[in-house]
Amino acid sequence: MSATNTMHGWTGTVLRVNLTTGSITKEPLNAEWARDYVGGRGLGVKYLYEEMEPSVDPLSPENKMIFATGPLTGTNASCGSRYMVVTKGALTNAVTTSNSGGFWGPEMKFAGYDMIILEGKAAQPSYLWVYDDRVELRDATHLWGKTVWQTEEALRAEIGVPDSIIASIGPAGENLVRFACIMNDLHRAAGRSGVGAVMGSKNLKAIALRGTGGVSLADPQAYMEGQWAMKEKLRQSPVTAEGLPMYGTEVLVNVINEHGALPTRNHQQTVFDEAENISGETLTETRLVANKACFSCTIACGRVSTLPGEASSKYSVTTNPQNWKIAGEGPEYEAAWAMGSECGVGDLDALIKANWLCNDLGMDSISFGASVAAAMELFEKGAVSQDQTEIPLEFGSAEALIAMAEKTAYRQGFGDAVAEGSKRMTENFGRPEFFMGVRGQEFAAYEARAIQGMGLGYATSNRGACHLKAYTVAAEILGLPRQMDPRATEEKAEITKVFQDATSTVDATGLCQFLTFGVGLEEMLPQLSAATGVAYTLEELVHIGERIWNLERLWNERAGFTGKDDTLPKRILEEPIPSGPAKGEVNRLGEMLPEYYELRGWEKDGKISEAKKKELGL
Amino acid sequence: MKQLRVLTEKCTSCIQCELACAFVQTGTFQPSRSVIRVHIFDEQAVYAPYTCFQCDEAWCLTACPVNAIGIDPDTDAKVVMDDVCVGCAVCTVACPYGTMFYNPDSHKAFKCDLCGGDPACVKSCPTGALEYVDMDQPDWLASWADKVNRGFQHMQDEEGGNA
Numbered sequence: 001m002s003a004t005n006t007m008h009g010w011t012g013t014v015l016r017v018n019l020t021t022g023s024i025t026k027e028p029l030n031a032e033w034a035r036d037y038v039g040g041r042g043l044g045v046k047y048l049y050e051e052m053e054p055s056v057d058p059l060s061p062e063n064k065m066i067f068a069t070g071p072l073t074g075t076n077a078s079c080g081s082r083y084m085v086v087t088k089g090a091l092t093n094a095v096t097t098s099n100s101g102g103f104w105g106p107e108m109k110f111a112g113y114d115m116i117i118l119e120g121k122a123a124q125p126s127y128l129w130v131y132d133d134r135v136e137l138r139d140a141t142h143l144w145g146k147t148v149w150q151t152e153e154a155l156r157a158e159i160g161v162p163d164s165i166i167a168s169i170g171p172a173g174e175n176l177v178r179f180a181c182i183m184n185d186l187h188r189a190a191g192r193s194g195v196g197a198v199m200g201s202k203n204l205k206a207i208a209l210r211g212t213g214g215v216s217l218a219d220p221q222a223y224m225e226g227q228w229a230m231k232e233k234l235r236q237s238p239v240t241a242e243g244l245p246m247y248g249t250e251v252l253v254n255v256i257n258e259h260g261a262l263p264t265r266n267h268q269q270t271v272f273d274e275a276e277n278i279s280g281e282t283l284t285e286t287r288l289v290a291n292k293a294c295f296s297c298t299i300a301c302g303r304v305s306t307l308p309g310e311a312s313s314k315y316s317v318t319t320n321p322q323n324w325k326i327a328g329e330g331p332e333y334e335a336a337w338a339m340g341s342e343c344g345v346g347d348l349d350a351l352i353k354a355n356w357l358c359n360d361l362g363m364d365s366i367s368f369g370a371s372v373a374a375a376m377e378l379f380e381k382g383a384v385s386q387d388q389t390e391i392p393l394e395f396g397s398a399e400a401l402i403a404m405a406e407k408t409a410y411r412q413g414f415g416d417a418v419a420e421g422s423k424r425m426t427e428n429f430g431r432p433e434f435f436m437g438v439r440g441q442e443f444a445a446y447e448a449r450a451i452q453g454m455g456l457g458y459a460t461s462n463r464g465a466c467h468l469k470a471y472t473v474a475a476e477i478l479g480l481p482r483q484m485d486p487r488a489t490e491e492k493a494e495i496t497k498v499f500q501d502a503t504s505t506v507d508a509t510g511l512c513q514f515l516t517f518g519v520g521l522e523e524m525l526p527q528l529s530a531a532t533g534v535a536y537t538l539e540e541l542v543h544i545g546e547r548i549w550n551l552e553r554l555w556n557e558r559a560g561f562t563g564k565d566d567t568l569p570k571r572i573l574e575e576p577i578p579s580g581p582a583k584g585e586v587n588r589l590g591e592m593l594p595e596y597y598e599l600r601g602w603e604k605d606g607k608i609s610e611a612k613k614k615e616l617g618l
Numbered sequence: 619m620k621q622l623r624v625l626t627e628k629c630t631s632c633i634q635c636e637l638a639c640a641f642v643q644t645g646t647f648q649p650s651r652s653v654i655r656v657h658i659f660d661e662q663a664v665y666a667p668y669t670c671f672q673c674d675e676a677w678c679l680t681a682c683p684v685n686a687i688g689i690d691p692d693t694d695a696k697v698v699m700d701d702v703c704v705g706c707a708v709c710t711v712a713c714p715y716g717t718m719f720y721n722p723d724s725h726k727a728f729k730c731d732l733c734g735g736d737p738a739c740v741k742s743c744p745t746g747a748l749e750y751v752d753m754d755q756p757d758w759l760a761s762w763a764d765k766v767n768r769g770f771q772h773m774q775d776e777e778g779g780n781a
Contacts, residue, residue, distance in 0.1 A: 075647050076637035076742070110648065186660055214640065214648025224641075231744070290663040293632035298744035300630035304663040326772060327663040 008218035009071030009531035010034055015113045015135060017128060019202050020061060020120030024135045029114050035534055036617070039070035039114060041097045042508035042548040044086030047117065048095065049551055054559035058088040058194070059176060059201040061121035067108065067167075067207070070510025071532045072524075074109035074215040077227050078234055079297035079512035081105060083190075088559070090194030090201075091178045091367065091421050092440040092464040095555045098181070098195045099468070100167075101294035101512060102188035107165040110211025122203035127168075129159055131210045140205040144174060147360045148183040151206055161210050168206035169196045170362025172409040176200055178421040179367035179442075183359060187302075187329030188294070191364040193441060193463055194421075218533025226526030230519050231298055237518030239478070244301040244514065245291060249333035250280030252445070257341075259477055259486065260581030261450035263443065264341045265395045266373040267436045267571055270447045271580035274346025278336050282348055287311075289327045299514060304329055311349045315402045317357060331355035331365065334467065337445030338369025343376060343401055350398035354405050361409035367421060370442035372404050374422035374434050375414070383431045389414040433570055439464035439561070448572050450582035451476050453484070453492040456592045459566045460496070462552035468513060470499040480517060489588050493596035501545035508548060547616045550600075554608055554618055563606020566593060619694050621753045622730075622737060624667050628747035631658050631665035638742035642733060653719055653730045654739050662772065667748060669739075670717035670730040672696055678729065681712030686727070695732040703727055 006012075007029070016025045030047075037043045044066040056062040066086040073080050083105030089096035108116065111130050122137070125144040129136045143151055148170040156164055167184035173196035180196030181189045190196075217223045234240045243251050256262045257275040264272040276282060283305060292302035304327045307314075331339070331351050339345060339354050358365040372393075378384045379393040386392055390413050393400050407415025417425050422442055426434045436443050441464025448455030453472030458465040467473070472495055476486040484491065502521055506513055509528055521541050529536050567573075568589055576584045597604060601612040608618075636652035644651050654669035676696050679687040686702035687709065689695070698709075705725035710718040719728050732750075740748045 076634055076641065078744075110650065212648075212650035214644060214646035214651070216646045220641075220645050235744075290665075291630050292663070292665075293630035295632070296634060296637060297630075297632050298634065300632060300745070302630075306663075326661055 007031070008216045008533050009075075009528075010039065011109055011112050011114050011215070013113050014115045014117060015130070016117045016119070017135070017137065018119045019122040019126065019137070019204060022137055024137065026133075034114075036544065037548060038505070038508035038528070038544060040068050040073070040082065040084040040508045040510050041086065041099070041504060042544065044068035044084050044115065045095060045097065045548060045551055045555065047115070048086050049555050052088075054088065054095070054555050056088065058090045058093060058198055061202070063088050063198055063201075065118040065195070065198055065202070067116040067118075069105045069109055069114055070508055072527060073510030074106035074295075075217075075227075075527070075531060076296050077511060077527050078231050079294055079299060079515060080510055081295035081297060082507075082510050082512055083108065084507060085182060085190040085195040087195055087198050089441070089463060090176070090180075090197035092193050093559060094193075094439050094463055094561060095552050095559070096193035096195060096463040097507065097552075098190035098192050099507060100182070100184055100188050100190040101297070102165075102185035103295045104165045104167050104184035104188070104209065105510065106295045107209040107211050109215050110213050111209050112211065112213050116207065118202060118204065121201065125203050125205050127155065127204065127206040127208065129208050131161065132212055143205045145171065147171060148362050149186055149360050152186060155206055155208055159208055164208050164210045166206055166208045168362070169199050169204075170360060170409065172361050172363040172419075173197055173200035175409065175411045175419070177363060177409060177411070177419040178424070179364040179371070180362055181364045183362055187359050189359065189364065192366065192466065194364075196362050217531050219530040223527055223530035226523075226530055230515075230523045230527065233523060234298055234515065234518045239480070239517035240299050240514065241518070244299050244517070247280030247284050248291075248301045248303040250283050250303065250331070250336055252333045253279040253336060254281065255477065256446065258581070259450060260577065260583070261447040261477070261486070262337065262341050263436070263445065263447045265344045266342060266377040266434060267443075267447070268377070269579065270450055270577050270582055272341035272346070275341060277346045278340040278348050278351055280333070287348065287352060292329060294512070297512065301514060302329055303332070305331075305352050307349055307352055314349055315353055315398060317353070317402060317406060328352075328356045328359070330359065334445050335365035335369065338366045338373070338442075339401055340369075342369055342373040344395035345398050345401055346396070347398045350402060354402050357402065357405040361405065363405070363409055366444060367442045368405065368408060369401075370436060371408075371418050371422040371425060372401055374426055374436065375404070375418055376400075377434045378426065378429050378431060381431070381434075383429045384414075436569055436571070437465040438568065439565055441465050446473055447577070447582070448568060448587045449577050449585045451486045452489050452587060452592070453486070453496055455568055455572065455587035455589050456492055456496045456596060457500070459568050459589055459593065460500075460596065462549070462556055469503060470496045471503070471513070471516075472496055472499055474499075474517065481520075487582070487585060489591040493592045493599055496592075496596060497599050500549050501542055503545070504548040505541050505545035508544065543616075547618070550608055550612060550616050551618055554613070557608065563597075566606055619752070620735070620750050622669065622671060622732065622740070623749040623751055623753060625747050625749065626664065626666045628745045629656065629665040629667055630745055631656055632744065634742040634744060635667055635739035635748060638738040642738045643728070651721070653717065653728065662768075667739075668717070670696070670715065672730075672732070673715070677712040677714060678709035678718050681708050683708060690731065690734070693732045693735045696729065697731045698727050698729055700724075700726050
């Protein structure tokens with residue numbers, strides 16, 4: 001492919017590593033696919049769709065993992081930090097696209113690669129070391145068993161390059177915890193759907209990167225004008241200029257709680273009376289040390305928190321993060337919800353510690369917290385006894401939450417049951433109705449009965465319940481781009497589709513979704529076109545998002561999913577909210593789903609129509 | 619004379635300054651070519667941008683065997699003259715602050731030249747952690763050192779407490 005050497009934005013090279021054979025190859029990026037799917041989530045899914053049979057066991061060597069950046073990853077576009085892990089999810093059996101920031105994605109670009117594709121399974125624990133064009137698969141037997149933070153420290157010392165950037169799995173990934181994540185830069189996570197378990201199943205402990213190259217631009221002047229314009233808009237948006245920098249994502253705890261939409265005690269209630277204690281305001285006033293930005297981010301929503309004095313030793317753990325007594329990142333809003341109100345825990349210090357444990361052990365704090373919450377309901381309703389759980393798994397018990405973090409990552413005792421995720425766990429104990437999620441993945445921190453559009457978004461999300469695929473909370477609660485009534489179902493099908501498609505495009509560029517609180521695709525367009533030299537139009541960008549969404553759906557169809565899976569738990573559809581501002585509400589998915597299918601141009605049963613496939617070139 | 623001033627407490631570690639610096643020099647985003655570097659001390663939550671503060675002693679200039687480093691009269695910046703530099707890299711050893719760099723592709727030394735009086739890093743900083751202001755002496759280094767030192771002291775105390 002002659003275009004390789006002249007590509008801008010993209011590096012033009014894909015690194016392919018077969019862990020079974022140890023073969024390492026570099027191949028030109030498929031320029032046609034790059035144009036049609038951009039990068040990141042889009043390009044990763046396209047490669048996975050073309051290369052892999054979707055029916056494979058996600059934890060088998062036949063599953064592939066793709067680490068994909070976008071053309072704006074590694075640029076100074078705020079916030080061009082993102083990479084996407086695309087694979088078949090261990091938690092969901094569906095296609096998953098787990099996104100992370102920090103500095104790892106840009107370093108991959110500087111080393112010279114748009115994507116790293118991993119195949120097969122290593123015979124022994126291994127790590128991949130990429131230093132520009134030098135790529136080595138090395139033994140990691142001595143690292144196996146180490147936590148994420150220990151691994152970063154030991155590996156960086158071993159390779160002797162202080163500026164190296166590391167992504168790794170912790171004990172949770174090694175032990176195939178179904179919601180294990182991949183951590184980079186100590187505290188940043190490609191969090192959901194069990195991508196860390198997939199990496200663990202391949203015997204791959206870590207990928208360490210150092211890149212000294214750069215990202216080139218097709219039209220530097222036009223690009224620079226575009227990025228200045230976007231940064232100016234971000235400076236003017238109340239969310240990106242004030243809310244997120246001041247309180248981080250945790251700013252949402254009080255806001256969502258006041259709407260009666262903060263799921264509490266495994267969705268048995270939707271108002272948490274201790275919300276103030278775990279809010280962004282409290283975190284900022286009592287435990288915040290600094291804001292931390294990802295690569296090139298002008299928002300800097302990251303929270304560095306601390307546990308001073310007695311708070312540090314309040315809950316004892318055996319894997320005490322000794323190196324990080326002073327400060328660590330988080331918790332973010334979703335983590336504070338899952339481990340906080342969903343488990344009935346109102347002690348911020350417990351959440352900070354549990355969040356650090358999740359990061360250090362390499363677990364998705366959302367699915368972990370939500371699975372513990374489901375276990376607590378099993379305990380409350382007598383479906384499991386204290387003989388089985390060993391500790392009283394009572395709602396509100398911070399001790400139980402923290403103990404379960406360690407037990408789950410190491411699959412000790414009842415942790416072995418929790419490690420399967422709440423869908424499998426509740427089925428195993430005969431109470432599947434306590435699973436709060438879609439396609440095997442637990443909900444995020446927004447009650448679908450109180451925010452109707454989120455119900456449709458959860459039900460139709462290709463990677464299982466997720467807040468990052470169509471964040472209609474922006475419109476329904478925050479009034480962006482316009483205020484919609486969260487209790488109404490009118491227009492929700494349309495806004496869900498629009499958000500799903502636009503978000504897919506943002507995820508393909510390498511930019512962070514948080515930008516969309518302040519800017520839209522029209523602000524990203526000039527940078528994308530000037531960086532890549534491809535004269536995209538706004539219509540094309542929307543079209544690309546729709547293409548990505550449909551390709552993911554098509555992949556899932558081939559993996560065995562149908563329209564019947566576009567549904568919500570019985571509690572959300574039939575049990576009215578017992579109290580609070582949204583009292584009496586259920587999610588009226590039936591009013592939205594047929595309209596959504598129609599807008600999508602799909603069949604009445606949710607199957608993608610031949611006409612739509614043809615239109616999108618699938 | 620104006621000088622570059624670093625306010626570490628405002629830095630969030632986004633490295634926009636590194637990207638701006640690399641862009642000015644190479645037209646690409648290549649942080650390995652930046653002459654301003656943000657040092658990230660995760661354990662202390664300290665983020666410290668660090669670059670040449672154009673010291674009066676100018677060891678780089680003194681050490682250069684071919685007189686390839688001069689002083690810009692407008693900005694007081696010590697500037698490498700590419701056509702004179704022979705790439706011996708003695709300046710990178712002479713500089714006590716580690717702010718002289720060597721480009722393995724062009725075989726030349728390179729350093730901060732204050733962008734001729736309009737530093738790109740300052741313009742790029744979203745939080746105002748970098749300023750280009752009139753100062754009598756480069757006192758910003760003191761605050762930088764103090765902050766790092768505090769983190770180090772804290773670490774020492776913790777280690778001592780555990781022993």
